[in-house]
Amino acid sequence: MNRLLAATLLEARVELRYGIVPVAAALGAVWTVVLFLVPAGAAGAVAPYLLFLDTAAFGALFAAALMLFERIEGTRQALAVSPLRSAEAITAKLTVLTALSLLMAVPLIVVSVRDRPADVLGALAPALAGVALTALLLLTLCLAIGARTRDLSGFLLVVPLAVAPLVLVPLVHISGIVEHPLTYVVPTTVGADLIRLGTDPASVGSGPATLGAGTAYALLWVVSGMVAARRAVDRGADPAPPPRTGTGGRGPSVHAPAVGRGALPAVVRFARVDLFGTGRDPLLLLMFCAPVLLALVIRLVFPPAAGFLRDSHGFDLVPHAPAVLAALVLLHVPMMFGVVGGLRAIEDADENVLLVLRVSPLPLSAYLAYRAALVAVLSLGGLAVALPVSGLMAGGWSAGMVVALVLAGLQAPLLLVGMTALAANKVEAMVVVKGIGAVMVLVPVAAWVLPGPWNLLLLPLPPSWSALAIPEYASGPLGTWALLAGGLLVTAVASAGLVRRTLNRIGDG
Template sequence: MPAAVALCAVWTLVLLAVPAGAAGTVAAHLLFLDTAGFGALFAVALLFFERTEGTRQALTVTPLRVGEGVAARLLVLTALALFIAVPMTAVSVRDRFADLPQVLPPTLGGVALTSALLLTSCLAAGARTRDLSGFLLTVPFVVAPLILVPLVHVTGILEHPLMYAVPTTVGADLIRMGTAPESLDADPVTLSAGTAYASAWVAVGTVAALRAVGNGSLPARVRPETAKGALAPAVRVTGRGRLPAIARFARTDLLGAGRDPLLLLLLCAPVPLALLIRLALPGASDFLLTAHGFDLAPHTPALLATLVLLHVPMMFGVVGGLRAVEDADENVLLVLRASPVSVPAYLGYRMVLVAVLSLTGLAAALPLSGLTDGGPSAGVVVALVLAALQAPLLLAGMTAFASNKVEALVAVKGVGALMALTPVAAWLLPGSWKFLLLPLPPSWPVLALPGYDAGPLGPWPCLAGGVLVTAVALAVLLRRTLRRIDGT
């Protein structure tokens, strides 16, 4: 619930900042892309948490049936999505607030329909995987068609009746029907048939989720690259001393990366991400200019900051944070007290690792993306260094506030919104108003980028200020992490 309240407040404020004429269109995209899928990842994380804690086995001796538990989860998480959607919808139609009673039914119906489809699909896929890493590797193939096809449809890039074969397309249209009716061309018969079709898929997905959850309670596979496997070599250092304890952690991570497809995918992700941006951006720019009269070219710095500069370190920080939270959840960090590796040294190793990987990924992705065709400059180099420091900051934030993977995903949801909104806010805020963002560490790499109006802040003042603010935030988060591990 706190995550839903925080997300609701953030997106409502964002829509208040958007001009009233464009708020409905922006809200339609936010409601479909973010709000409707609010609980999908949490539902799967809770499933794995129950499996790890043995809750599934304990429930077998209670009157609660699997179907009742799944139904309760679907209803609660869909209700939270609707809770977030109501104020967002009200703010998006503030220029025609009298129409709110007619706007809410189709909008909330579209959110509920999309949420149910995403929840059941993710639960069915998650119950058939052994752990969260396996799910994260599988879920793009499940969710991507449900998101990308409606997105192509609502943006007008390609419109065809066959698009409605993907059931979430009608959910996106229902949301548009409420918040941006001028952008909708579908007739009532098509929407009614599409709603019935999507509802049938919800029923099918619910049955699939029930069967998967009931039959798929597989024990989590013990992977050699997890912290438990990494701990044993570290403890053996006392007897042999051939390698420093931290070097054994590094060796275990390196060997584990070769066995873990998710880690391999993550290590390679910055390059295909940059190439995708380079290939897709010209076509998207031409379409927006032709269809909507909006020129993306002047906003290249904001695109670079959002799609690459802060996105790459967020990917590495999230995976590193999940590993560290998993270690803390399984009391591995407590056991480290009896090993040559202290808890601060372990956290330092994890943070240095994600910072180096982020720096390497950014160094490859920035030139490949085509968004820095002007060549490297002092501002770009400073932005790259400061952005890489956001990955260890994210890792420290997850270990400071999350005691298990479910709480870690809640933290990621909030941090992801912050890192996505900071470049946009820094781009849109006029003059000295940008300096209100300086207490936020992600604002410093953004303001260092050429093209952002940072006033008197040049590259080197940005570097000094960014390092200082990040170091202070890191020290606070690490202190909280150590206190939480100590139980004080």
């Protein structure tokens, strides 16, 4: 017990050091304000989605990132010769990250039932139980997968396939589209229902017996997940394949540019590595398909979802399609490419590739420019396909939509240099992604909800310019070309500051 307590306190200090605790507090405050702005009568119906999707799932990626970074630092090897067992280390990580989710959830639950102050205590118990249960299920799964993968890119390739049913099935269930007992086969469904029981009890159709049996079933999954995670940690990651080159698979990895070949050939070699792989997971290449898949899902889901909301809740989503387009496509596609590019740059730092660059013809500034240009081009191409395929561009292509596409595409390199400037490792990179990702989701929604000219107060934030360029947005006195010029200027200034910070931090300033 003393070892477990010490491990838990140490884990809390580590997460505080890497900024996980502050970002949890900030996100909790932001979502509480957002929920407070929702009318009191509707807050209880909206809260389960926020609590399930963001609050309960908050620590899942951090758990894997912490484990992968510990492997790089040699912490796992140190634990192998210490009195602390792997089961205790995993329990400490689960305890701290679940506690953060619960602390984030408390104000959200209180705000969601503000029209029923007498029911606050009665709402907290089931809702917090649902958050804890969901958090533990997702955390143990991510820990088990993270312990078996070689790096964060490999983890991000595998985890969506495993997590998707744990997220999508409960969402379909609590939305009322499909409320069938078989949905409880997915263990996170009961967690979502417990959250809903606290914030919106009238919408829960399952009785106490069903919820009780579902909770027991989910707890069995939690225990199984902890056992799987411990075994995966003890076994370690799958071995990496031997490095490959373009000349037959022997010799040094092509990932490090050779001295004496010039900066341009070095950049070409980096592009070969990124796009065609050298034994690392081809995450960037796989991302080529992501914008199309995202757009197709939105095209198929949006009409029935809008009809369901209109018939069941009296809310017509169709007039708000431009905001959905901005949040889920226009700014989401650049965020995906920016995150992948940023993680690849962080991995290059972890694998000492940047040290090699210091004795090569390719300066670090050119390397950073290459990474930024690559994600910008990929984002622009992805948006050019995803925007029309999504079916949400009611007016088709116009000057405003072209400007919105250009400005949105530039958010990918901005996010990349934000990660390299503010994060020194994978864990801090995920913290930065959490913060910037929340901004990129909330800004287009806020720009849509706020009436003009109040939405112009968001202009210091680079993503706001691309959202306001969509013709249906109220951009006040700013015309299309003013939005283009202003957006380019704000993005350039922000990027220049982050690039300078990056170069200073890694010693090339």
